[in-house]
Amino acid sequence: MSAVGWIIIILNIALAVDAGRRPASDWAAADRNKAFWVVLLAFLGIVAFVPYVIGVLPRLAEAGRVSRGSPFEKRSAGSFGKR
Amino acid sequence: MSFNVLTIRSGLDAGDDVLHPMLSDAAIPEIIAMDGFDGRNVMKVVATGVRVLEIRAGDLKTLAQFREVKIDVYITDGRLALACEKYDKGGGWVGFGGAGLLVAVTANAVSKARAASRRRGRILVGHIRYPWLKSVGASSKSGWASSEAIRLGYSEKGSGATVHKLLELTLPKNIDAALVAQEIVHRAAAYRLAYYPSMTAEQRAASTSLIQAPRLAPPPKKFAFHHMPAYFHVTAGTAFPRQAQPGVARPDAVAPAPDAPAADAPSSAVMVGAVAPAAVPSPALRPGGAHRAARSDCPGGQVPGPIGGLNGSPPSGSATKFCTQCGTRTVAGDNFCAKCGAALH
Numbered sequence: 001m002s003a004v005g006w007i008i009i010i011l012n013i014a015l016a017v018d019a020g021r022r023p024a025s026d027w028a029a030a031d032r033n034k035a036f037w038v039v040l041l042a043f044l045g046i047v048a049f050v051p052y053v054i055g056v057l058p059r060l061a062e063a064g065r066v067s068r069g070s071p072f073e074k075r076s077a078g079s080f081g082k083r
Numbered sequence: 084m085s086f087n088v089l090t091i092r093s094g095l096d097a098g099d100d101v102l103h104p105m106l107s108d109a110a111i112p113e114i115i116a117m118d119g120f121d122g123r124n125v126m127k128v129v130a131t132g133v134r135v136l137e138i139r140a141g142d143l144k145t146l147a148q149f150r151e152v153k154i155d156v157y158i159t160d161g162r163l164a165l166a167c168e169k170y171d172k173g174g175g176w177v178g179f180g181g182a183g184l185l186v187a188v189t190a191n192a193v194s195k196a197r198a199a200s201r202r203r204g205r206i207l208v209g210h211i212r213y214p215w216l217k218s219v220g221a222s223s224k225s226g227w228a229s230s231e232a233i234r235l236g237y238s239e240k241g242s243g244a245t246v247h248k249l250l251e252l253t254l255p256k257n258i259d260a261a262l263v264a265q266e267i268v269h270r271a272a273a274y275r276l277a278y279y280p281s282m283t284a285e286q287r288a289a290s291t292s293l294i295q296a297p298r299l300a301p302p303p304k305k306f307a308f309h310h311m312p313a314y315f316h317v318t319a320g321t322a323f324p325r326q327a328q329p330g331v332a333r334p335d336a337v338a339p340a341p342d343a344p345a346a347d348a349p350s351s352a353v354m355v356g357a358v359a360p361a362a363v364p365s366p367a368l369r370p371g372g373a374h375r376a377a378r379s380d381c382p383g384g385q386v387p388g389p390i391g392g393l394n395g396s397p398p399s400g401s402a403t404k405f406c407t408q409c410g411t412r413t414v415a416g417d418n419f420c421a422k423c424g425a426a427l428h
Contacts, residue, residue: 074257
């Protein structure tokens with residue numbers, strides 16, 4: 001496989017991981033289906049790459065920016081513990 | 084005719100926001116137009132589904148349901164409001180095999196386009212004003228089949244019988260529904276204390292304790308509730324508190340602007356044209372918006388009373404007017420448009 005192919009594969013995996021990592025509220029605010037896009041990115045590679053970067057990622061970024069620090073978000077058990 | 088907490092609004096809708104929210108201008112980030120009781124600290128959360136349930140003989144009957152949609156939920160000082168732009172998504176076609184998949188993709192595209200055309204310019208909206216709020220509940224996600232959800236209880240008088248209903252909102256799994264419910268009950272209790280100073284001592288004590296209500300701890304796959312000490316049946320006449328005792332200020336009352344006139348008599352701040360399934364004999368009393376000059380005529384002194392509400396006839400006043408520059412609704416007595424600042428007289 002060529003270097004370009006490997007780059008695309010790595011980018012897709014990175015995007016799939018990034019998509020999976022984003023909280024459910026960001027996906028809800030972006031009005032997109034998380035499971036659908038994570039599976040698409042993980043298994044269909046280049047087919048999902050362009051529509052995701054153009055149509056989904058900007059919405060997720062905006063939703064994340066708006067919802068950052070929401071007082072209603074659950075806090076995972078850790079240094080601050082659960083509410 | 085029974086009250087539907089959800090309705091579909093378009094930008095061309097006339098009327099008022101007594102029973103259902105009105106849409107705001109496109110330039111404003113909030114889809115819903117805020118009113119004088121909403122205050123400045125409006126919190127927003129996104130829900131993924133909404134259901135309207137009726138309690139019948141201990142069972143729950145679903146009256147309306149929208150799933151897998153994006154719903155903007157606004158928690159204000161005066162109500163919980165919601166708006167959903169893409170309430171009708173279309174799609175749902177499934178295909179198997181190469182040809183089937185192609186057909187399904189095409190059918191879904193057509194279906195979604197038709198749905199978009201059907202709902203163009205229209206938004207699903209609804210709200211529960213705090214005078215109507217009977218209870219606030221939350222359920223936490225505990226396992227694959229459950230979800231974070233809140234329920235708001237309200238009731239209405241229909242054909243002589245009282246009908247109890249719930250508005251259920253499904254939240255994303257990373258949102259703590261119990262915290263959302265806590266915020267709502269805190270604000271609702273504060274609203275009662277601020278605008279109903281003639282409550283009984285028992286109701287006042289209950290409302291005071293609700294202001295500091297702890298976070299609910301619902302059992303797995305079940306709801307836990309906070310109950311309001313009193314509530315009104317949903318009607319246009321009970322949407323807002325009545326005329327307040329002198330000196331009772333709104334939580335977000337601002338000092339009068341230098342150019343603003345002195346506050347007029349209470350009858351100068353009136354909402355006209357209440358829209359309701361059942362006819363309302365006279366309009367409710369309502370002050371101007373939070374960003375307008377403070378008025379010492381702010382209403383709010385109606386006693387919630389026992390369950391069943393009160394039938395009042397607040398005095399009527401002058402008609403609602405609109406700014407000639409931007410078309411925003413104004414309150415009689417205002418000299419300047421709250422939105423664009425244009426002089427009204």
